[in-house]
Amino acid sequence: MGNGLVKVITGARRCGKSFLLFTLFEDYLHGKGVDDDHIIEAVLDDMAYSDLRDPERLYAYITSRITARDEQYYVLLDEVQYAISDTEMHGDEPPQLYEVLNGLLRMRNVDVYVTGSNSKMLSTDVMTQFRGRGDEVRVRPLSFAEFMQAYDGDVQHGWAEYVVFGGMPLTLSMRTDEQKSRYLESLFSETYLKDIVARNRLRKSQELDDLVNVLASSIGALSNPSKIKATFSSVLHSLISVNTITQYIGYLEDAFIIEEACRYNVKGRRYIGSPKKYYFEDVGLRNARLGFRQVEQTHIMENIVYNELRMRGFNVDVGVVEQRGYRDGMPFRRQLEIDFVANLGSQRYYIQSAYQLPDMEKTAQEKASLLGVDDSFQKIVLVRDIIKPTRDDHGILTMSVYDFLLEPNILQA
Template sequence: MRIKRDKYLDDLKLRMGNGMIKVITGIRRCGKTYLLFELFGAYLRSLGVDEAHLIEIALDDDQFEDLRDPKALSHHIRERVADDDGQYYVLLDEVQYAMSSEELKDKDSPPRLYGVLNGLLRLRNVDVYVTGSNSKLLSSDVMTEFRGRGDRVHVRPFSFAEFMQAYEGDVYHGWAEYVTYGGMPLACAMRSDEQRARYLEDLFAETYMKDIIARNGIVKTQELDDLIDVLASCIGSLTNPSRIEATFKSELHSDISRNTIYTYIEYLKDSFLIEESGRFDVKGRRHIGSPRKYYFEDIGLRNARLGFRQVEETHIMENIVYNELCLRGYVVDVGVVEKRVRDGKGRQVRKQLECDFVANKGSERLYVQSAFQIPTRAKEEAEKASLLEIADSFKKVVLVRDVLKSRWDENGILTMSVYDFLLDPNSLRL
């Protein structure tokens, strides 16, 4: 199965020779190595780059174990770079293997690897590309430790459009499979549901959980397990550490603290398992603190975590829409729209309506409702209520799972099939 990942390949092409370290981040097993070595490597070779000028090192491979020492890595690369006019491309995969556990725990001193990478930038004929599977190792340090010379590309599991490139059935059966097993590349290549389920369950337990526990020295692993189950069960719902703490006390009889919950959530975000979406007051044009929503980067991993017992399409579709908006480069918040209404006694009171997503990209903004189905006029009115209270002229979209022709109503609100939205990268430019 060969999936074109043109969006990410184009991102790398645009960054070639820009004098910065290209940092490719993403959850483990999402396809970063394939992008870097197979797709980008093939592109470089198509330009005529010869093997002597292409330095590819997979640091998670035992054959490169000796190069996990930053000093040895630097020596190896510099030894291969000749002082000539040719351009050299250094492709380093899973660079966290070149960072010791002591360095990772030290909050005051940067890992030695960062010095190696900064040193390579001083070589006039070297272009550097690295991948990593932990945000604190790279993405959050890019601008500080690389002194403004880091450029991040975040890779996600297959989107629905990428998944459908290799799916042999129709879009409806493809959707049913995608909302269950998600877009992890190896899972998509497997032939049976049993294989996919077992792979995702093992991947979560044996790779992500073990990584998080080992990297952060977690002792109370049961509390981390319980927290992940709580977050997986409430995708698309507002929550915060205080509410989760109350759930732990009332239902799990646990005395886990709010601070521990917050810390564990940060660990899950750092490993790219989950993402956090804040709340934005549309009329007040300001961000609101808590509560927030949490979404999984891959819905198949979320379902596997819950033993495939909570495959409810309403919330899963919202998660998939969130991921797609992020993939397209939007910064995504949960919208809050305040409306004045009269209560039962005729008094004016404030009522908060929710717009699922406020998506911003530069000067562009979108308001998006993930409605799943609109079987009645009353349901349609309820889904559009928050959008009707927004007075600005930015595009307002309602996404439904139904098959329908995109249509505008008299208030300028676009209703679109989620299939059209996901399969056409230009769908929101109507």
Template structure:
């Protein structure tokens, strides 16, 4: 079953021949190899590139184990580049090769080679990309399926598709499974036996239960403001654990590096500055988040917020939590309070202020959701996204309202 992932294919195409190593990253099972070895490979052939000029090596395959030796691999590449024509080198699971950082830096000296690699697990995490290639690595981060990608393979209508997506997320293999039992087992085992195991092995963590407890706490409070000090207090009161805030901070960084969670920092819109703490955490895939909690805390309100956050990141935006100061007189006294905007999405000179409102049952709820947006006085677009099926509209305050379906399924939804 084919899934077109054009947003990532376009990002690879736009990076062709830029003199850098194109590094395809992402959480395990998100579709990195499929993107590179099926979609991008097909694109190269369609552009007239000969198969002889595409050097492919899947290092995770047993039959290719000899090429995990750097000298053997480099000899193989040399033998397949007999002239000065343009060649494309595609390496999968490159972390399985010894000294892979040095090998990739060596490949940069091939003037007629355009290099693309994927990597995963404990030896190839986000922070590695920033340090190992000396400014010559160009990262393309692949997310699990967005809702629009998910609907390419979903056989039902969009409303049943949403319910499935909110529950089981967008990992490609899970999206193609037919039964709930399959999906539950797959996601639960993947989290426990792959993602957490990678972190434990990479960082030699002895107290495994503390990391697992932290994941559970973050999953239970997805999208809530927190910090290591608050989490430490939760550990002490709820679990009777003496884990320190420094250890918690370290574990959170491990989870971020492994693409399991992502933070959204608070940003003072009027003051144009970041506020250090507390911050919010969202999961890269809501299905994995639900699996971690045994599918017992599937609060659609919070998961919709998580899905909006992920969608904005898929589209390339940096995403913060907005804070707006509002001054008002109460009983003759001037007071100041802070209003929150769910998301401030920024890309270059574009910015959008976005509220996630599951339901707007009455005028009072609408007033509450609009309050923070109205207090932003700049000209950037302000949007409220609701679960209900509504027509896209703009009210007298210049605030656009749209349904979650329009937002997720229309690539130009922010411009509607």
């Protein structure tokens, strides 16, 4: 508060941005003694505020409410992408909305907060246009720990629920699986995809639908637009181009539906351009997209661990360790994968999401890539079983995914 920056609250639709701003934050302001006439709000995706989607009218409305220069005002704007026209969205000039927000920033007695569901306009463009005067606050669906605070049951039953229906907040108030399923399926098709089609003026949505299904079916698998095009050609008999696939993936990222994880050569200390992995912002939405028919525990757990690391602020890459040697007198070279290389400042962790280690062969397989890393950063294997954390002779820590998800400081222990 009061730092001279516009607070940009970003995240997917229905993940809790509006609740954070208009319930939790407004209650906080009231608790501080701020009167309602000093809280200026506009919910731009509500028809009641449709006139204010015009930036000039929005600016006039806000400034008309600021009647005392020596008193503090708080401006709260919800879903501000509605104040950016299609022409501005696809044009070369900055949208007029940015001028409105910059104008408000020049008023010393005004503190500005906005929410939005398009990362290109808000995470990227706002930071560019405001030249360091934008402060992004990222809101994500409920983490497993947050989910368990509201779930009435033990951790194992909570996990069984979370891996199917995810962490969209409203699902926790629904009583039946049918209600949750219908809500998530409708949210994906009627809100997310329709927003993307309308915002990007797509004439046909079938290819976008098909792409979402392909990505949802392959979480945790290496992919790239060329491989996806091959799937379209062989399975769907589609002539979609690589450029269109790349563009559509960008739209899904902008809408906070998916995130990409790049491959990183650990020993060579360089990024590998392609292929990449794609993870869903919420596993419940991913499952709903596939009609809850492909709830593979191993891949879902990997997606949940990725989301947890991102929620904790880590930059997350897929690690690649190159192994060279001789077998039967012949030289060989192979690439081993580390599920996640997580970096935050001076911290780094190498993490394998193993789900289960039923025997020594599987244990050796999961640890092989970690043993190929010769630095001193912590190396961790996560399993779904409830176990006490243990270290082997090489210093590799094996722990339960429940401990990892429920104890936010466990990596620093």
